[in-house]
Amino acid sequence: MEKTARQKHIRNFSIIAHIDHGKSTLADRLLEATSAVSKRDIKEQLLDSMDLERERGITIKAHAVRLNYTAHDGEVYTLNLIDTPGHVDFNYEVSRSLNACEGALLVVDATQGIEAQTLANAYLAVDANLEIVPVINKIDLPAADIERVRSEIEEIIGIPAEGCPAISAKLGLNIEQVLERIVRDIPPPGGDEEAPLSCLIFDSYYDSYLGVVVYVRVMDGRVRPGDRIMMMSSRKTFEVVDVGIMEPFGLKKRDCLSAGDVGYITASIKNVGDTRVGDTVTSADRPCAAPLPGFKKVNPMVYAGIYPADGARYEDLRDALEKLKLNDASLVFEPETSVALGFGFRCGFLGLLHMEIIEERLEREFGLDLITTAPSVIYEVQCKNRGLLKIDNPTDYPAQDEIERAYEPIVKAGIITPTEFVGGLMELCQERRGVFLDMKYLDPARVELSYRLPLGEIIFDFFDALKSRSRGYASLDYEFDGYAESKLVKLDFLINGEQVDALTFIVHEDKVHALARRIAEKLKENIPRQLFEVPIQAAVGGRIIARETVKALRKDVLAKCYGGDITRKKKLLEKQKEGKKKMRQLGSVQVAPEAFMAVFRLGEED
Amino acid sequence: MKKELGIYIHIPFCTSRCPYCDFYSNAGCREDEISRYAAAVAAQLVQWSRMCGEYAVDTVYFGGGTPTLLSLRDFGLLMDALGGHYDIEPGAEISCECNTADAEYLRGLRSLGVNRLSIGAQSLDDDELRELGRVHNSADFVRTYNDAREAGFDNISADLMLGIPCQSRESLHMTLERLCALKPEHVSAYCLRIEESTPFGKAVGRLPLPPEDDIAEMYLGTIKFLAGQEIEQYEISNFARAGYECRHNLKYWNCDEYLGFGASAHSFFGSERFSCPRSLERYLGGEYIAGRTKPSPADLETEYVMLAMRRTAGLVADEYVGRFGVDPHEKYRGRFSEFVRRGLVTADMSGYRFTPRGMLVSNTVLSSILDL
Structure with a gap:
């Protein structure tokens, strides 16, 4: 089908790269070069708007921005840059973002060459039938080896890299070459403006004034304010309030989005769970025949218990999780109680990075001190009489x-x-x-x-x-x-003869002895001496496989109480009492939250 | 009948600072500076005597620092200020701390009316004394002790320290034997506490400190050894022959009234606690009160239990009823029961007291039972 003049002047593209290869810096330069933002407004890595993203140099959420570029042929082009998260935890979201594009810039560090995520993302782009434009970055570094990287791209990924732009995003070198390549090599979008509406959701977020803002790529048809739309996976319908485009500093209303456009829709949607990434938005009155391919509901892969270090802040933790959930449909949580850790939540994450991000945001944005249990995967257990169980909490693992x-x-x-x-x-x-x-x-x-x-x-x-x-x-x-x-076994720990629910691990039977010993030692180091001897036992199905003992406390610091200064003595006791309040009571044993953290964070160095 | 009062006088000067000590003291001061300080303390004594009309002083304690850095003339000035402005009871206990002192000085002290001497021996092992950075050795201590006896002191105490770098149970035993051969009336045995602000505190990782469990054994061994010499424990760190308990220090633990004179000295008087500034400059400038609090009835009760439990007599039910008008068992029987069960506290109708093992972990026990 013939592309319209409007479509011919649109380019929809992503930037893909291994972490730290300069994806976000290149995005900044593209924004600057197209005068979408003036130099003075450029904060480092403009698209990574979360503090966390800027600090870690990673992109957590997908972003999109529209640029206008006057090419060497004298024509003005609309370039829609869809920035993707670069981490394996968010692979599905990356694949959906790529499906909203016709092309991708593959950024490779001239000193590092191709890395694991370069490859993984390049394969995703190939799967999505994208035109891949290689870009070699960081040519300003002394260790840059442009020719080696060029041949790696050709040999390993199998795409021609002859004459591909060699740039320094940091110094703003050869950025215009990249823009020309986008216009020249990436095909314009197609799609039938007259066909029934179909839009691909590649991101959404909750705004307290607008409700959910849905980022879409329109594949076919048109969408206007007042239209009735339907989410094809859930068949829920909404009335469109606004449509528009994403400018660098905010949303800009438009009358209409048409096939080939990238933009946003608001429709008084309350819950990001109704706007799943990868879902198809169509017209409720004139739906398209089939949803766009590739939609799936992403399921958490990693679970962990999250507890407030101060039990009194349970409600705060719940509110904070609910707020994060507004913008993160892949975060799941439900209340959980542990004898050792009190009231908290079992949370499901896409992966470890996702978990770390949630933890860090809870601590940073909501000022919470957390105890996070060791992460666990979902085990499937075929039981003799209960059928197939999915276990996301080691405590629930059957005998x-x-x-x-x-x-x-x-x-x-x-x-x-x-x-x-x-x-x-x-x-x-x-x-x-x-x-x-x-x-x-x-x-x-x-x-x-x-x-x-x-x-x-x-x-x-x-x-x-x-x-x-x-x-x-x-x-x-x-x-x-x-x-x-x-061959999995359940490893339990008993402190002073009492089983501690938070210290249950599912382990392969070949590794259980070594792990039991390591954890028992860690516990011994971290449980303060009590007025009595405290045995620590590791057990598999009632059999003790490792044992340590925390010796009884023999002696305190015995301060002189002399010269009549009793305030110091009193302060010492107050401090000791304060310390005890933070302790978790495990039967007759008091354990500091730090002791749990030390066990949950067992690392290679131990 | 007059109320009884203890007087503490702080002399914040030392020839050199010991690397473990964090008491308020100044090293290397000139004689004239010390004299000026003595005059200032005399002035404070005179000024505060006005609020002591209804009191008879039954104990005086010169502590430091090193009170024996005062010249006998300055010492006399302070004794005159006391004698001239306070009602000093005839049998009053008048103590002075010292490290080493010569025979003449000791005779002088005795003739000024000082009748109890507390000598900072710390150890009778010269290697340990070096570890502690003390300027004296064990021979200096023995000489001072004998000179004090000759000067007429019939109530002498020696301070010992447990947990000194390089100390062992054997070396402590030797120290105790040598000390007891001298037949002191009183012994104090403190566990070395590493204070963060001191040179020891900064070097703590490098100090060859005995293991905590050994120090616990040393403590229990000391109690037993001294008891064998009829020097009985009466407070966590204090031991005496019958009738020689330090009456001044007992006031702290009995929550009796005392006034503190000199920089950094603390007072408990007229149901208030207050202290002089911990600064020579401010004190010499005439500032006598740096901090002042009036404990609430609940504070007083907590403080009583905290301090009384330092004594081997412990929390005495009758004493408690006399002070607070209620029976202590209702509040404390349950709170102590776990510790009674573990053999750390003994309890009966007359009250509660720590066992020797309990004394070692008294902070843990008290921080659990007190309303702090």
Whole structure:
């Protein structure tokens, strides 16, 4: 079908890159070069609007912005930049964002070359049939090797890179070449303006005045204020209040969005759960025949208990989670009670980064002190009489004699590393119960390792271990690859003879002894001495497999009470009493929240 | 009948600072500066005597610092201020702390009316004394002790320290044996406490401190050893032959009234607690009160229990009823029961008291039972 003149002047594109390869800095330069923003308004990494994103140099949510560019051919083009999250936890969201585009800039660091996420994102772009425009960044650095990276792009990804822009986003070098490439190489969008409406949702957020603001790419048809629209997955209908476009500093109303456009819709929607990423928006009165392909409801992969360190702040924690949920449909939580930790929530996350982000936002934006339990994956357990159970909390794991078979989630992991670290990383993957799949040389100095690994092993400090064994050079990407049967056992801990619910772990039977010993030692180090001896026992199904003892407290600091100064003595006692208030009472034993954290954060160095 | 009053006089000067001590003191002061200070204390004594008309002073305590850095003339000035403006009871206990002192000085002190001497021995092991940075050795202590006896002191106390770097149970035993051979009337045994602000506090990781469990054993061993010498424990850190308990220090633990004179000295008087500024300059400028609080009835009750439990007599039910008009068992029987069960506290109708093991963990117990 013939593209309209309007469509011919639109380019919809994403920028994809490995973390730290300069994606957000390039986005800033594009905004600046198209005068969408003046230099004075540029905060570093304008699109990463959350403080957290700027600090960590990562993009957490998708963003979109519209730029106007007058090309060398004298025509004015509308460039819609859809920025995507770069992390494996958000792979699904990335894939939806890419589906809203016709092309992608693939940014590769001239000093690092192709990394695991470069590859993973490039494959996603290829799957979405995008035109990929390679861009080599950081050519200002002394270690830049443009030719090597160019041949890597051609050989590993298999796309021509001859004459691709070599830029320095930091210095603003050759940015115009990139803009020209976008106009020249990325095809304009198609779509039939007269066909029934179909829009792809690639993001949404909650605004207290507008309700949910839905970011869409219009595939076919038109949408105007007053139209009745329907979300195809839920069949819920809404009346459109406004449509418009995303300018760098805010939303701008328009009369209409048409096939090929990227823009927003508001329709008095209260809940981001009604505007799932990947869903299709159509007309309620004249719906399209089928939803756009690829929609799925993303399910949490990692669960953890989150508790307020100060039990009195439970309500605050709930309010904070509800507020975050307004903008994050993939966050799930439900109340949970632990004898050891009090009242809290079992929360589900897309992955470890997602979990860290939520934790950090709760602490930073809501001023909460948290105790977060060790993360857990979802185990599937075939029980003798209860059928198949999905277990997201280790405490709920059934007793061994009830279990017929147990399954754990598996991922396919790709690790790209300089060859010198291959041995150490293979060892790491073996330790983590990995199954070797493949090893490919990307170039003489670097290889890609493929392993099947249990997700439960990855969420337990795997990334830190990977980094420490490769001096920071190895990169990781993984995707869910189904469930596999596994010999799992439930590891419990007893403190002074009483089982502590927060200290329950699901572990592979080959690793249970080592883990039990490590945790028992950590507990011993972190449980303050009491007035009596406190035994710490690790148990599997009633059998004690590790034991430590916290010796009884023999002696306090005995201050002189001399010269009649009793205030110091009193302050000392007050401080001691204050310290006790923060303690969690486990039967007759008092344990500081820090003791739990030390166990939940067991790391490679231990 | 007059009420009884204790007087504490703080002399904040030392020849050198010991690296573990955080009491208020100044090293390296000239004689004329010390004299000026003595005059200022005499002035405070005169000024405050006006509120003491209804009191008879039954204890005086010169503490420091090092009170024996006062010249005998300055010491005499203070004794005159006391004698001239206060009603000092004939049998009053008049104590003075010292480290080492020569025979002549000790004779002088005795003739000024000082009748109890508390010598800071800390240890009779010269290596340990070096670790502590003390300027004296064990021979200096023994000489001072004997000179004091000759000067006519029949009530002498020695301070010992437990938990000194390099100290062992054996070396402590040796110290106790050598000390007891001298037949002191009184012994104080403190656990070395590492204060953050001191040089020890800053070097704490590098100090060869005995393990905590060893110090606990040293403490229990000291109680037993001294009891064998008929020097019985009467407070967490204090031991005496019958009738030689330090009456002044007992006032602190009994919540009796006392006035403190000199920089950083504390008072409990007329149901108020107050203290002089912890600064020579401010004190010499005539500022006598830096902090002042009036404890509420609930505070007084808490303080009573906190201090009374330092004594081996413990919380005495009759005493408690006399002070607060209620029976203590209702409030404390339940609170102490866990600790009674663990053998840390003994309880009966007459009251509650720590066992020696309980004394060691008294902070933990008190912070649990008190309404702080």
